[in-house]
Amino acid sequence: MIKFIGILWAGLSQAAIATPAVDEAVHLLQYGNLTEAEKLLSTEAEKKSSEAAFYLSQIKLFSAKPENVKEGWKLLQQAVSAGLPVALDAMAGYYLHGEFVAKDHHKALIYYQLAANRGYGPSQFNYGIMLKNGEKTPQDLEDAFVYLALAALNLDDLGDVTEDAALYRDEVAQKLTPEIYQNALIKVNKLVRK
Numbered sequence: 796m797i798k799f800i801g802i803l804w805a806g807l808s809q810a811a812i813a814t815p816a817v818d819e820a821v822h823l824l825q826y827g828n829l830t831e832a833e834k835l836l837s838t839e840a841e842k843k844s845s846e847a848a849f850y851l852s853q854i855k856l857f858s859a860k861p862e863n864v865k866e867g868w869k870l871l872q873q874a875v876s877a878g879l880p881v882a883l884d885a886m887a888g889y890y891l892h893g894e895f896v897a898k899d900h901h902k903a904l905i906y907y908q909l910a911a912n913r914g915y916g917p918s919q920f921n922y923g924i925m926l927k928n929g930e931k932t933p934q935d936l937e938d939a940f941v942y943l944a945l946a947a948l949n950l951d952d953l954g955d956v957t958e959d960a961a962l963y964r965d966e967v968a969q970k971l972t973p974e975i976y977q978n979a980l981i982k983v984n985k986l987v988r989k
Contacts, residue, residue, distance in 0.1 A: 814839060814844060814846075814847075816835050816838065816839050816847075817835070817836065817839050817844060817846045817847050817850070819835060820832040820833075820835035820836045820839070820847070820850065821850065823835070824850070824854075829854060832850075832854070833851065833854055835847075836850050836851040836854070837851060840870060840873075843873075845873065845874045845877035845878075845879045845882070846874070846879065848870045848871070848873040848874040848877075848882075849870070849871065849874035849879055849881060849882045849885070851867075851870050852867045852868070852869075852870035852871035852873075852874060852882075853867070853871075853885070854867070855867025855870060856868065856871070856895060864895060868895060871885065871886065875906075878909075878913065880910040880913040880914065880915035880918065881910075881915065883906045883907075883909045883910035883913070883915070883918065884906070884907065884910040884915055884917055884918045884921075886902075886906045887902075887903045887904075887905075887906035887907040887910065887918065887921070888903070890902040890903040890906065891903035900930065900931030900932070901931065901932075903925075903931075904922070904925060904931070904932055906918075907921050907922040907925065908922050911923075911942055911945070912986075914945075914949070914989075915952060916945075916946055916949030916951065916952025916953040916956075916957075917952060917953065917956075919942045919943070919945045919946035919949060919960075920942075920943070920946040920953060920956060920959075920960050922942045923938075923939050923940075923941075923942030923943035923945075923946055923960070923963065923964075924939075924943070924963065926938050926939035926942065927939035927943070927963060927966075927967055936967050936970055936971055936975075937971065937975050937978060937979045937982075938979075938982075939963075939967050940964055940967045940968055940971060940976070940979045940983075941979050941982045941983050941986070943960050943961075943963045943964035943967060944960075944964045944979070944983045945983060945986060945987070946960035946964075947960040947961040947964050948987065
């Protein structure tokens, strides 16, 4: 349940919630009323709301009932297919840690990159760190700088973690040649303007 609450809060920091019903369901979740929240989210998910599908997937995946996992996974895939950044980030985390699926660092990197490219701060941070450290991927300091710089600018999603992103960004910057540093800054500027 603690993992679910963490994912819930990460999702809340994202963009505005799509419908008043999903907003109400999220408030119900915050106050521990899972039954009513699940009803509202089920109705909205049937209307193809990717946000509702995501939140409902998390309720199902982290319930105590093993039979809910399959349904939760299907709902998560619906939100991922819609390109919802928080869903992409959650999928990346599940592959990275082997929760609900076999560990697959390559898939985790792909999902982090997809969410990061949609402007989702936690994914920008995680993807940048993985590139910086060469975790299950060749080290790419230029792109690590780019994604950590984007994360450092992303107060909406990351809050205080932007300070950590800035420290890592600066650490990476010291290892870049002046030419690569200039190229990285150009990439950051292009992505910020999107």
